[in-house]
Amino acid sequence: VRRLAPALLLLLVATVGADADDAADVNEECLACHADPDLSTTLGDGALQSLTVDPAAYAASKHARRRCTDCHPGFEEQPHPAWDTSSRPAYRATYHELCKRCHPQQHARAEDGVHFRLLAQGDQRAPFCTDCHGVHDIEAPDEPRSRISRTCGRCHTAVAAVYAESVHGRALLGSGDPDVPVCTDCHRPHDIADPSSRAWKLGTPDTCARCHGDPAVAARHGMSPNVIKTYLADFHGMTASLQRRQAGGAPGVATALCVDCHGIHDIVKVDAASSPVVRERLVQTCRKCHGDATDSFPAAWMSHYDPSFERSPLVAGVLFFYRLIIPYIVGGLLLQVGIHAWSLFLARRGSVA
Ligand code: HEC
Ligand code: HEC
Ligand code: HEC
Ligand code: HEC
Ligand code: HEC
Ligand code: HEC
Numbered sequence: 001v002r003r004l005a006p007a008l009l010l011l012l013v014a015t016v017g018a019d020a021d022d023a024a025d026v027n028e029e030c031l032a033c034h035a036d037p038d039l040s041t042t043l044g045d046g047a048l049q050s051l052t053v054d055p056a057a058y059a060a061s062k063h064a065r066r067r068c069t070d071c072h073p074g075f076e077e078q079p080h081p082a083w084d085t086s087s088r089p090a091y092r093a094t095y096h097e098l099c100k101r102c103h104p105q106q107h108a109r110a111e112d113g114v115h116f117r118l119l120a121q122g123d124q125r126a127p128f129c130t131d132c133h134g135v136h137d138i139e140a141p142d143e144p145r146s147r148i149s150r151t152c153g154r155c156h157t158a159v160a161a162v163y164a165e166s167v168h169g170r171a172l173l174g175s176g177d178p179d180v181p182v183c184t185d186c187h188r189p190h191d192i193a194d195p196s197s198r199a200w201k202l203g204t205p206d207t208c209a210r211c212h213g214d215p216a217v218a219a220r221h222g223m224s225p226n227v228i229k230t231y232l233a234d235f236h237g238m239t240a241s242l243q244r245r246q247a248g249g250a251p252g253v254a255t256a257l258c259v260d261c262h263g264i265h266d267i268v269k270v271d272a273a274s275s276p277v278v279r280e281r282l283v284q285t286c287r288k289c290h291g292d293a294t295d296s297f298p299a300a301w302m303s304h305y306d307p308s309f310e311r312s313p314l315v316a317g318v319l320f321f322y323r324l325i326i327p328y329i330v331g332g333l334l335l336q337v338g339i340h341a342w343s344l345f346l347a348r349r350g351s352v353a
C-alpha cells in the first residue's frame, strides 16, 4: 500500500488537473464570445438582456473550476440552443431548477420558505438563488458576516435601516462583532418562515436564548446571563411555554414575548433613553396589553434581575435573611441531635458500669 500511495496520489492529481484543464478549455471557448462587454439581446417584453460574463469575476468565484456547461447543459455544440426570450420572467425561469443538481439541500429548504411561496404566486420581486448569491460571480455568502445583512437589506431597505441602528446592528456593522445576530440568525437564509405565524412567534424566545442564555456570550458583553431563566420562571414565560405545547390553540399569542417588551429590529440597550424598558417608559410598554396599569404597576414585578438590595430591598432582604438563618437552624438541629445521642450513650455506659 505504501508503494502504491504515491502512484495513487499522482493519478488523483492528474485527474483533477485534467478536469481543471478541461474546464479551462471549455470556458475559454465560451468566453471568446461572452467576454464581449457589448454582447446583449432584446427580450420579447422589450428589456435589454446583457450576455456578458466577466472572466475575472468568474475566475474569482466559487464556481471558477466548474465548466460553463455544468450549468448550461446542452450548450456544448456550437451554435448552441437559445432560451425562452419572450419575457424576463420566462428567461429567468430557465434556471429555477439549475442549482438543485449540486445544492439539493438548499433548494429543498428554499421550497419551504416565504420567498418561494411568493414566487409561486407570481410575485417576481421575491428572490430566487441568484438574486441573493449572484450568477457568475458567486462568492462565500457569509464573508464577512455583515455581507448577509447587506444581501437581505438590498430589498428590505426599511428593516435593514432600522436594524443598522439597533444594539445588534451597531455591533455588527461597527466592530464586526461575531456574537450579535444577523438577519439569518433569526430568520434563516433559505427556509424563511412567515414571521406572522403563531408557531414562529412562540419560538422567538428560543432564538434569543441561543445567545442570551449562553453565559460566555453574556460575560463577553457584560450582560446578565439569567434573562432567559428569569423569563421562563415568570408568568409571561410560563404562559408562552404552555401555549407552545398546545398545538393549534387559539390564534394569536396571549402573553408577552421578548420582542413585545424589547422591540424587534430596533432593540437598544435597556438603559438607553429610547428603550421601551427603560424605567421612565416601562409602564407605557406594559399598557400595550395591561390597559389599566397604574404608574406603580411595573414596580410590583421582578422583571429579569435576580433580587438585589438596590432594586428590590424587601425581596432581597427576605432572601438574605433565609440564607443567613437556614444554616443556623439546620446546624443547630444537627448539634442538638448530636448532643442528645452523646448523652444517651454516656447514660447507657453509666448504667452498664
Ligand atoms: C453555477 C452555475 C453557472 C455557471 C458555472 C455558469 N453559468 Fe451562466 N448562467 C447561470 C444562470 C443561473 C444564468 C441565468 C441568470 C439570469 O437570470 O440572468 C446564467 C446566464 C448566462 C448567460 C445569459 C446572460 C445572463 O447573465 O443571464 C450567459 C451568456 C452565460 N450564463 C454564460 C456563461 C458562461 C460563458 C459560463 C462559463 C464561463 C457560465 N455561464 C457559467 C449559471 C451559471
Ligand atoms: C460564437 C459566439 C458564441 C459562443 C462560442 C458561445 N456563445 Fe453563448 N451566445 C452567443 C449569442 C450571440 C447569444 C445570443 C443568442 C440570442 O440572442 O438568442 C448567446 C446566448 C447565450 C446564452 C443565453 C441564452 C439565450 O438564449 O439568450 C447562454 C446561457 C450562453 N450563450 C451560454 C454559452 C456557453 C455556456 C457557451 C460555451 C459552451 C457559449 N455560450 C458559447 C454567442 C456565443
Ligand atoms: C455542477 C455543480 C454545481 C452547480 C450546478 C452549482 N454549484 Fe454552487 N457550488 C458547487 C461547488 C462544487 C461549490 C464549492 C466550491 C468551493 O468551495 O470551492 C459551490 C459553491 C457554491 C456557493 C458557496 C458556498 C460556500 O459555502 O461558500 C454558493 C453560494 C453556490 N455554490 C451557489 C450556487 C447557485 C446559486 C447555483 C445555481 C445558479 C449553483 N451554486 C450551482 C457546485 C455547483
Ligand atoms: C434570500 C436570499 C437567499 C436566497 C434566495 C438563497 N440563498 Fe443561499 N444563502 C443565503 C445566505 C445569506 C447564506 C449564508 C448565510 C447563512 O448560512 O446564514 C446562504 C448560504 C448558501 C450556501 C452555503 C452553504 C449553506 O447552506 O450555508 C449555498 C450552497 C447556497 N446558499 C445555495 C443556495 C441555492 C442553491 C439557492 C436557491 C435554491 C439559494 N441559496 C437561495 C441567502 C440566500
Ligand atoms: C430580491 C429582493 C429580496 C431579497 C434579496 C430578500 N427578500 Fe425577503 N422578501 C422580498 C419580497 C418582495 C417579499 C414580500 C413582500 C414583503 O413582505 O416585503 C419578501 C418577504 C420576506 C419576509 C416575509 C415578510 C412578511 O411580512 O411576511 C421575510 C421574513 C423576509 N423576506 C426575509 C428576508 C431575509 C432574511 C433575506 C436575506 C437572507 C431576504 N428576505 C432577502 C424580497 C427580497
Ligand atoms: C433578533 C432577531 C431578528 C433579527 C436579527 C432580524 N429579525 Fe426580522 N423579524 C424578527 C421577528 C421576531 C419578526 C416578527 C415580528 C412580528 O411579531 O410580527 C421579524 C419580522 C421581519 C419581517 C416582516 C415584518 C416586517 O417588519 O417587515 C421582515 C421582512 C424581516 N423581519 C426582515 C429582516 C431583515 C432583512 C433582517 C436583517 C437586516 C432581520 N429581519 C433581522 C426577528 C429578527
Ligand code: HEC
Pocket (backbone or CB within 6 Å): 205, 208, 209, 212, 222, 223, 224, 227, 228, 231, 236, 256, 257, 258, 259, 260, 261, 262, 270, 277, 278, 282, 303, 304, 305
Ligand atoms: C414584560 C417585559 C419583558 C419581557 C417579556 C422580556 N424582558 Fe428583557 N427586560 C425587561 C426589562 C424591564 C429589563 C430591564 C431590567 C433592569 O432594570 O435591569 C430587561 C432587561 C433585559 C436585558 C438586559 C440584561 C442586563 O444585562 O441588564 C436583556 C439582554 C433582556 N432583557 C433580554 C430579554 C429576552 C431574551 C427576553 C425573552 C426571553 C426578554 N428580555 C423578555 C423587560 C422584559
Ligand code: HEC
Pocket (backbone or CB within 6 Å): 167, 168, 171, 177, 179, 180, 181, 182, 185, 186, 204, 207, 208, 209, 210, 211, 212, 217, 221, 222, 223, 258, 259, 262, 267, 268, 269, 270, 271
Ligand atoms: C446571535 C446572538 C444573539 C441573538 C440571537 C440575540 N441577541 Fe441580543 N445581543 C447579543 C449580543 C452579543 C448583545 C450585546 C451587544 C453589544 O452591546 O455589543 C446583545 C444585546 C441585546 C440587548 C441589550 C442588552 C443591554 O446590555 O442593555 C437586548 C435587550 C437584546 N440583545 C435582546 C435580544 C432579543 C429580545 C433577542 C431575540 C429576539 C436577541 N437579543 C437575540 C446577541 C444576540
Ligand code: HEC
Pocket (backbone or CB within 6 Å): 235, 236, 237, 239, 240, 254, 255, 256, 257, 260, 261, 282, 283, 285, 286, 287, 288, 289, 290, 297, 298, 299, 301
Ligand atoms: C404583549 C402583551 C403584554 C405586555 C407588553 C405585558 N404583558 Fe403582562 N401579561 C400579558 C398577558 C396576556 C398576561 C396573562 C397571561 C400570562 O400570565 O402570561 C399577563 C400577565 C401579567 C401578570 C400576572 C398577573 C395578571 O395580571 O394576570 C403581571 C403581574 C404582568 N403581566 C405584568 C406585566 C408588566 C409589569 C409588564 C410591563 C413591564 C407587562 N406585564 C407587559 C400580556 C402582556
